[in-house]
Amino acid sequence: MTMPKDNPYLAHRHPTERAISSASTLNGASPSSREPLYGFVPRMVNADQVGQALEHDLNPFTKQPHTAQYKKILEARKKLPVFAQMTEFYKIFNKHQIIVMVGETGSGKTTQIPQFVAYSDLPHTKNKMVACTQPRRVAAMSVAKRVADEMDVPLGRQVGYSIRFEDMTEPGTTFLKYMTDGMLLREAMNDPDLNRYSTIILDEAHERTLATDILMGILKSLAQRRSDLKLIIMSATLDALKFQKYFAVSGGTPAPLFKVPGRTHPVEVFYTQEPEPDYVEAAIRTVLMIHRAEEPGDILLFLTGEEEIEDACRKIKLEADDLINSDPESVGPLICIPLYSSLPPQQQQRIFDPPPKAGSPDGPPGRKVVISTNIAETSLTIDGIVYVVDPGFSKQKVYNPRIRVESLLVSPISKASAQQRAGRAGRTRPGKCFRLYTEKDFMSELEEQTHPEILRSNLANTVLELVKAGIKDLVKFDYVDAPAPETLMRALELLNYLAALDDDGNLTALGSIMAEFPLDPQLSKMLIASPEFKCSNEILTITAMLSVPNVWMRPNNQRKEADIAKAQLTVPDGDHLTLLNVYNNYIQNQYDKNWTWNNYLSARALMQADNVREQLKRTMERFEVELISVQDQKKMFMAIRQSLCCGFFMQVAHKEGDKGNYMTVKDNQAVALHPSCGLDTQPEWVIFNEFVLTTRPYIRTVTDVRPEWLLEYASSYYDLDNWPDSEAKRALLRNKKKQAGKFEARFDQVETSKEGGGSAKKRKRKQG
DNA sequence: GAGCACTGC
Numbered sequence: 132m133t134m135p136k137d138n139p140y141l142a143h144r145h146p147t148e149r150a151i152s153s154a155s156t157l158n159g160a161s162p163s164s165r166e167p168l169y170g171f172v173p174r175m176v177n178a179d180q181v182g183q184a185l186e187h188d189l190n191p192f193t194k195q196p197h198t199a200q201y202k203k204i205l206e207a208r209k210k211l212p213v214f215a216q217m218t219e220f221y222k223i224f225n226k227h228q229i230i231v232m233v234g235e236t237g238s239g240k241t242t243q244i245p246q247f248v249a250y251s252d253l254p255h256t257k258n259k260m261v262a263c264t265q266p267r268r269v270a271a272m273s274v275a276k277r278v279a280d281e282m283d284v285p286l287g288r289q290v291g292y293s294i295r296f297e298d299m300t301e302p303g304t305t306f307l308k309y310m311t312d313g314m315l316l317r318e319a320m321n322d323p324d325l326n327r328y329s330t331i332i333l334d335e336a337h338e339r340t341l342a343t344d345i346l347m348g349i350l351k352s353l354a355q356r357r358s359d360l361k362l363i364i365m366s367a368t369l370d371a372l373k374f375q376k377y378f379a380v381s382g383g384t385p386a387p388l389f390k391v392p393g394r395t396h397p398v399e400v401f402y403t404q405e406p407e408p409d410y411v412e413a414a415i416r417t418v419l420m421i422h423r424a425e426e427p428g429d430i431l432l433f434l435t436g437e438e439e440i441e442d443a444c445r446k447i448k449l450e451a452d453d454l455i456n457s458d459p460e461s462v463g464p465l466i467c468i469p470l471y472s473s474l475p476p477q478q479q480q481r482i483f484d485p486p487p488k489a490g491s492p493d494g495p496p497g498r499k500v501v502i503s504t505n506i507a508e509t510s511l512t513i514d515g516i517v518y519v520v521d522p523g524f525s526k527q528k529v530y531n532p533r534i535r536v537e538s539l540l541v542s543p544i545s546k547a548s549a550q551q552r553a554g555r556a557g558r559t560r561p562g563k564c565f566r567l568y569t570e571k572d573f574m575s576e577l578e579e580q581t582h583p584e585i586l587r588s589n590l591a592n593t594v595l596e597l598v599k600a601g602i603k604d605l606v607k608f609d610y611v612d613a614p615a616p617e618t619l620m621r622a623l624e625l626l627n628y629l630a631a632l633d634d635d636g637n638l639t640a641l642g643s644i645m646a647e648f649p650l651d652p653q654l655s656k657m658l659i660a661s662p663e664f665k666c667s668n669e670i671l672t673i674t675a676m677l678s679v680p681n682v683w684m685r686p687n688n689q690r691k692e693a694d695i696a697k698a699q700l701t702v703p704d705g706d707h708l709t710l711l712n713v714y715n716n717y718i719q720n721q722y723d724k725n726w727t728w729n730n731y732l733s734a735r736a737l738m739q740a741d742n743v744r745e746q747l748k749r750t751m752e753r754f755e756v757e758l759i760s761v762q763d764q765k766k767m768f769m770a771i772r773q774s775l776c777c778g779f780f781m782q783v784a785h786k787e788g789d790k791g792n793y794m795t796v797k798d799n800q801a802v803a804l805h806p807s808c809g810l811d812t813q814p815e816w817v818i819f820n821e822f823v824l825t826t827r828p829y830i831r832t833v834t835d836v837r838p839e840w841l842l843e844y845a846s847s848y849y850d851l852d853n854w855p856d857s858e859a860k861r862a863l864l865r866n867k868k869k870q871a872g873k874f875e876a877r878f879d880q881v882e883t884s885k886e887g888g889g890s891a892k893k894r895k896r897k898q899g
Numbered sequence: 900g901a902g903c904a905c906t907g908c
Contacts (some may be wrong), residue, residue, distance in 0.1 A: 266906065295908055313907040342907065436904065473903055504904055526904035539904060584906085592908085649908035681903065746908095806900040825901070 167191035168253070174225055176251040178217040184250065192255060192282065192289050192306075201283040208281060211239030213391045220247055220389060228354055229362045229378045229386045233371045235393025236554060240365055241265075241334055242278050245307055248363070252329040254306040255289070259329040264312040266340045267510060268294040275299070275309040282307075295649070296742055312342035319349050320600045320646060330361040336374060337366040337547070338509065339583035339611075345593060348609050349600065351378060369547050369580065377611050396557040398519075402570040410522035411439060413567045415446050417520050421565070422451065422465055422498055428517025428562070429486055429499040431507060431555055435526045435541050440469045440502045441687075447500060455490070463495035464488075470503035470511070473680065475735065482513050508551055512558065519556040521549060522567040523577070528587050532617040534798060535625075537589055538824045545581040549573065583612050590614060591652050594622040595631055598638050599646040628781065628848045629656045644754045648747060650678060657778030658747070660844075662757040664770035669711055669760060671751065673771070675744035676710040677820055677832070682736040683807070693731040700730065703811035704768055705834025707775060707820070714740060772818075773840050779818045780845035784830055785859035786815050793817065793830065796859045797848075805831040815862070816841070838866040 167187035171180060185205060190197050208214055213234060223230055224247070234240030245263045254260050265271040275292035284290055291300035293310040300308055312333070319325055331350060336343055350362055364374045364386075375385035407413035414432055421430055434440050444467040451465040464487040470479060487497030501513055505525045525548070526539045544552075549566065556562030566573065585593075594605055602608055605619055626632040629652050631642030638646075641659065648655040654674050661670035676682065685693045700716060702708035717737050720726040727734040751758060761767050784793035784802055791813050793802050802822065804810065810817075810833060820832035842849050842863065851867075854860045 268907080311907060317908055338906090340906065436902085438902065471903085472905065506905065508905090510905075528904075541904090596908090685902080807902095823901095829901080831901095 168250075171250075171253060173253050173256075174251050176225075176253075177221050181217065181221075181247070181250045190283050193284060195283075197283055200280070204281050208239070208243065211243060212237070212394055213239040213243045216389075216391055217247065220244070221251065223387050223389050224248070224251060224361070224363075227387050228358065228360070229364070229380075230389055231371055231374045231378065231386050232363055232365045232389045232391070233368050234365060234391040235368065235395065236558070237394035238391040240391060241270075241274055242281065244363065244365065245309075245332055246278065246282065248330045248332065248361075249307050252361075254329045257329065258303070258327075260305060260327055261307050261330045261332070262315060262328050263307075263309050263332040263334055264315050264343065264346070265309060266312055266335050266338050266343065268311055269510075271309040271311050272297075272299075278307065278309070296746065312340055312346060316342045316346055316349075316596065317649075319346070320596050323349075323353070323601050324357060325353065325360070326357075328360065330363065332363040332365060334365045335509075336364045337370040339370075339581070339585070341584040341588055341593060344583055344585045344611055345597065347374075347377070347611050349602075351609060367547070369550075373611070395554060396559070396561045398553050398557040398562045398564050400553055400564045400566060402566050402573065403568060406569055406572065407522070407567050410524060410567055411443060414520055414522050415443055415450070417565050417567065418447055418500055419450055419454070421518050421520070422500075423454065423462060425518065425563070427463075427486075427496045427498065428560075429501065429513070429515045430518040430520065431513065431516045432500060432502045432520040433507070433522065433525070433552055434502055434504065435524050436504060437469075437471050437473065440471060440504065443467075443502050444469050447502075459490060459494065461495060464490050464497040466497070466499055468499065468501050470501055470507060472504070472506055479511075482511070486515075507555065508548065512555070514559055516555055516558065517560065517562045519552055519562065519564040520567070521552045521564060523549065523572075527581070528584075530587050530589055530618065532589075532615060532621045534800060534822075535589065535621055536822050536824065537587075543577060545578045546573065547580050549577065585610065585614050586612060588618075589622070590618055591622040591625050592650075594619065595626055595642065595646045595652055598626075598632065598636070599643060603636075625781065626652060628845070629653065629778070631656070644756075647754065648750055650674065650747070653778040653782070654678070655778075657774055658751070659756055660777035661770075661774040662759055664774045665759050665761045666767055666770035666774060667751070667756065667758050667760075669767060669771050670774050671744060671747055671758070672711050672714045672740075673707050675740045675747060676714055677707075678743050679736045679739040680733070682710075682713060682733050682740070684731045684733050686731075689731070696729070696731045697809075701809035702768075703809065705772065706807075706809050706832045707834045708768055708771060709809050710832070711771070713737075714744075717741075772834055772836050773844065775818050775834055776836055776840045776844045779820070780841050780848055782819050782822070782830075783836070783841060784817050784819060785862060786813055786817075787858050794857070794859060795822075795830075796857075797854060799855075799857055799859075800828060802828045802830045804833055805829040807831065808833050810835065838863055839870055842867060842870075 167184045167189050168191045184191055188196055232240060232244065245261055248261050252261055271292045271294050275290055276286050279286040279290040282290055287299040288301055288304050290307045291305040293300055293308055293314050295314065333343055333346060354360055354362055364378065366374055371388055375388055378386035418430055418432055434443060447467050454462045455464060466487050468481045470482055482501050486499035489496045501507065507513060523544055524541050525544050527542045528537055529540050530537045553564035556564050597605060606616065623632065623636060626642065627634065630639055631645050631652055633639055644659060645652055645655040648658065654677060658670055658674050661667040683697060700709060700713050702712050713732065724734050727737060761770060783796045785796055787794050791803065795802055814835035816836050816838050817833045818836045819830035823829050823831055849863065851860055851863055
């Protein structure tokens, strides 16, 4: 094995390595007056040494005396299961490059392991960092805050975090960094050797997010190039062996396992005798049964989506009120709290409200029921839950590479998911979990694990990031679970049509810039092309608006009012232009929350759009993508519609017949304009942002375009010779012929007419 | 004449 010359950890293999010494202390000084890290040799540190350093009066990283708060927190840390196994941890960590760690809920792994590593790596002495990734922003933030407190340092100095829109680190000072997995993946794209890190810890690896999966592949091969880099993969029990095998050393010996027990209470699991035909009805019945018959304690019910949840809330409330009225002596009051991601944060906070008080001083106590999507399975923990009701379903993303469509399907959950749900009942005391399916179905029908995201996603973005990170052969890339070859093919094909990759699959100059934008490739292509049409300011806004959740609110009881408000802001030429108009009005109204409220718009989504817009703007400036606008509105609208064609030429539909039926070009999928579409006519050609499969196939966020733009700005895709026959193809061929005729006619006339004259006429015709 | 599971850059 060859060692890189600048390997800072090679030193300890040589007698010249020096342990940290205390220049200021005299011989014979007592241990506590020495440097706290006196005698520490990087990666040969043991638990006794660390134990002493933790008890030292001085903070080894700030050289300041420890505060009283530090001592108090330290006592609590010592009670964590992971703390008791520090000796074992250092034995394994010092000896191996890659380790897999299993630590159940409550073990303290996320806060403690990175600190243990820091005491061994001593990254601050080598200008390195220890990184710990998290799948979610809030986790990265809150854990960093906790660890900064534990280490007695201000957040953002020695301990920091890095998430999109927020870098709370100080270069040169921060040596322990919590970050989102996506953020580390971005860094790997521009610095494939990740040289600033001495150890990288992937936390929650069992969740198998797309970014964590790709990072595992990248880090596995990086570990071979950088023998000084250590990796820790932290996961739940069920997946540990899979990761141990994946990270096996060259001889085939699995990576070593470091295991720490959790600290949770037992949960008793019950199954139904027979399968339940209607899981929502069964769930409501079970909640009421618990409320009537079980000891005090809050209930968590898992359902699949907003509508189901709101519906169940109403029904449970009604039934519970009936129960109380008929039997106030034995049934206490009950509140139902819905929980899903599109709820405003303020309403999400309600899950932490205490349960209602007893109706009378001697009456039965109240109970809280939280009805939640999967958000309560991983992202949010609610204390005080004693009963979990699990119907066994969730909405899951599925990707069909054949028609290039991602959609959401209600599907049975996995065993791992069911276990996670049950565990939510045992966080504060022993609990019960009611599964609304039979034990036999649990054993034989449920998959062991939820399919990793990489198998359920469109990979266009990921492929571009990987190519940018220098990974040449994506088919041979060492995936933990390899995606379907067709998924990769579809991604490569799209990137090639967008000119991000050349015909040999090499990154083009354009593709290299596209990869820098945190966007789908269609959007980044459109954005980069837009200065040519002199509307990059507007395309920037539209791109930001397309990158955030839906801005339109439509409350159940105010649909009519919401639709009227929306009509006021609608631009009939296309939904993309409407999005631009909404954003501009939002700015003109100075980000006014009342204005958004009165217009049935989501203030949260608009704020997010503004935030995204700023970030994208900075990237544009960095790569000198010019920011310009044409003043004339007619010209501007035309330019925007042309820019759209540069990115979304593969998402075009052609009207067939006069009944409003559309057919996507090339794929020939029958679709209809989504009812939310604001077009005042049914144009022959439209470009759409997304295809959604609900009650029928719809295209959503749609704008009127002209076929000649498609032929001109996406000539390689619209190479009609290779197309199967279709109405769209014949219409395109007719248009081509017409354009050629016009061109010749213009030649004959000598006098050329100005561009735009014809379009004004067309608009008049349309409106008249 | 609809509906956004959940993350992330």
